[in-house]
Amino acid sequence: MLIHSTPLLSLLEGKHLYLDPGTGSIFLQMTIASVLGLAVVIRTRWKQIKKIFINKASNSNGEEEGDD
Amino acid sequence: MISGQLGSSFRDPNGFLFTRDGKLYRQINQGYSAEYCKLSETGLYASLLKAGLLIPHTEVDEPPAEPDIAFKIIKPERLAFISYPYEWSFSELKDAALATLSIQKRALKVGLSLKDASAYNIQFRNGKATLIDTLSFELYQQGEPWVAYKQFCQHFLAPLALMAKTDVHLSQLLRIYIDGVPLELASRLLPLITRLDLGLLTHIHLHAKAQAHYADKNLEPLQNSGRREMNKFAMQGLIDSLVNTIKKLEWKPAGTEWGKYYEITNYSKTAFNHKKELVSDWLARVAPNQVWDLGANNGEFTRLASNQGIVSIAFDIDPAAVEQNYRQMKTVGEQNILPLVLDLTNPSPALGWHNRERESLSLRAPADMVFALALIHHLAISNNVPLPQLADFFYDLGKWLVIEFVPRSDSQVQKLLANRLDIFDHYTREDFEEVFATRFYIRERTNLCESERYLYLMERRPLDVS
Numbered sequence: 448m449l450i451h452s453t454p455l456l457s458l459l460e461g462k463h464l465y466l467d468p469g470t471g472s473i474f475l476q477m478t479i480a481s482v483l484g485l486a487v488v489i490r491t492r493w494k495q496i497k498k499i500f501i502n503k504a505s506n507s508n509g510e511e512e513g514d515d
Numbered sequence: 516m517i518s519g520q521l522g523s524s525f526r527d528p529n530g531f532l533f534t535r536d537g538k539l540y541r542q543i544n545q546g547y548s549a550e551y552c553k554l555s556e557t558g559l560y561a562s563l564l565k566a567g568l569l570i571p572h573t574e575v576d577e578p579p580a581e582p583d584i585a586f587k588i589i590k591p592e593r594l595a596f597i598s599y600p601y602e603w604s605f606s607e608l609k610d611a612a613l614a615t616l617s618i619q620k621r622a623l624k625v626g627l628s629l630k631d632a633s634a635y636n637i638q639f640r641n642g643k644a645t646l647i648d649t650l651s652f653e654l655y656q657q658g659e660p661w662v663a664y665k666q667f668c669q670h671f672l673a674p675l676a677l678m679a680k681t682d683v684h685l686s687q688l689l690r691i692y693i694d695g696v697p698l699e700l701a702s703r704l705l706p707l708i709t710r711l712d713l714g715l716l717t718h719i720h721l722h723a724k725a726q727a728h729y730a731d732k733n734l735e736p737l738q739n740s741g742r743r744e745m746n747k748f749a750m751q752g753l754i755d756s757l758v759n760t761i762k763k764l765e766w767k768p769a770g771t772e773w774g775k776y777y778e779i780t781n782y783s784k785t786a787f788n789h790k791k792e793l794v795s796d797w798l799a800r801v802a803p804n805q806v807w808d809l810g811a812n813n814g815e816f817t818r819l820a821s822n823q824g825i826v827s828i829a830f831d832i833d834p835a836a837v838e839q840n841y842r843q844m845k846t847v848g849e850q851n852i853l854p855l856v857l858d859l860t861n862p863s864p865a866l867g868w869h870n871r872e873r874e875s876l877s878l879r880a881p882a883d884m885v886f887a888l889a890l891i892h893h894l895a896i897s898n899n900v901p902l903p904q905l906a907d908f909f910y911d912l913g914k915w916l917v918i919e920f921v922p923r924s925d926s927q928v929q930k931l932l933a934n935r936l937d938i939f940d941h942y943t944r945e946d947f948e949e950v951f952a953t954r955f956y957i958r959e960r961t962n963l964c965e966s967e968r969y970l971y972l973m974e975r976r977p978l979d980v981s
Contacts (some may be wrong), residue, residue, distance in 0.1 A: 452610060456704075466631050466666060468660070468662040469665040470730075471728060471730065475722050483755075483756060485752075487751050487752040
């Protein structure tokens, strides 16, 4: 088994890892990554969606909203 | 070992702290030049400085401690006092955690990331939690996980959760576990109901299980997992989740012994004001640079010093009193007072590698001036410490001593003696003065109005006099 071909750890390849990040901790991050990312995206998009509905309801020009 | 290198600064190959001629420097090694330059080029250094989140430094022309690998020497601002996470109250640790995450968020925006998240990288400076390790930043590439996530959870999240949900005194686990509380232990000690909190479930309970599962495993399962990388939203989500989890943790300092101390003390208003007057006068007379108030409770007398701009540390054994003191400090925006938890009968020892990474209380002494107000009877009576030992102890801690003698006839002492044999024949004012005079010059002695208590101003005798 070649460590450097691991998709996970190849991300950290070539880095001078002064601290042991902990294999389990890396694994957990990757596992929850999609959930965490989705939560952030939904939070951002939710405001945009709300804006769309408010605009439709009140028939006025919406404001542009930047990302958080 | 490099000459002058600090006992606490040796693990990072990117650089280290050293002292020379009493001044503190940081050597930055060649391998770190890119990151160091990026810190200022991106404006991160300036923005962190403005927010009070990073210790300022200047670049200097000082010869390196290790010239072969040196890139640059910087001189960080020197802190008035070094404190450690096991000496912090709940909210101090919480603010240190939130400061770390705030720094990480700002760093990520400019392509940098914290490579460690140790609570020992944070110190209190002018009332704010501040990062003191300028070399903590590494280049961040999109897709990477946070390498300091485990350390953050062990140093900050676990002890905070334990303090909030189990017992506030569990911060003392940080004295035993020098790299933070092991997650498996924290998971076991936390009440089951914490598994209903999504943040604690993820970052402590599941995290502990993941750690245990992969502890002795090879990397094959990860190889076949086919997981995607961690994109920027995921990273942001991780940090946000940690922020929210920590913000939700609260501790109400009610119900410990001293919380309501000043409401039930033994002074008339006159005596109390007389005591304040004397302490203020003596502060003006000695003009110390730093004051340590031992048994400070909520800092009422400490503020006589800190309000004059004197750097003051308010030590107390009661986490509730320290917490109250810290909350007041934040509300008012005070910059010269630092409340800390300390048991004088068992003060912070020297810890860490070679017992040189974290300094004992004695090593951080002496202070210019020490307050020992309404304290001595607790040490002499409750803790059976004889007067000569007390004198030696205060001698080590400060150059000047403001000390209150509380006689046996005092109602507080009578309370302490209520259920025990009175073996304290040698605890009299005459004995006290005789013993302390061997170690100190007694410069002032005043009987407090409407009280049997006496207040003293003492100056330490020269060190080589036994």
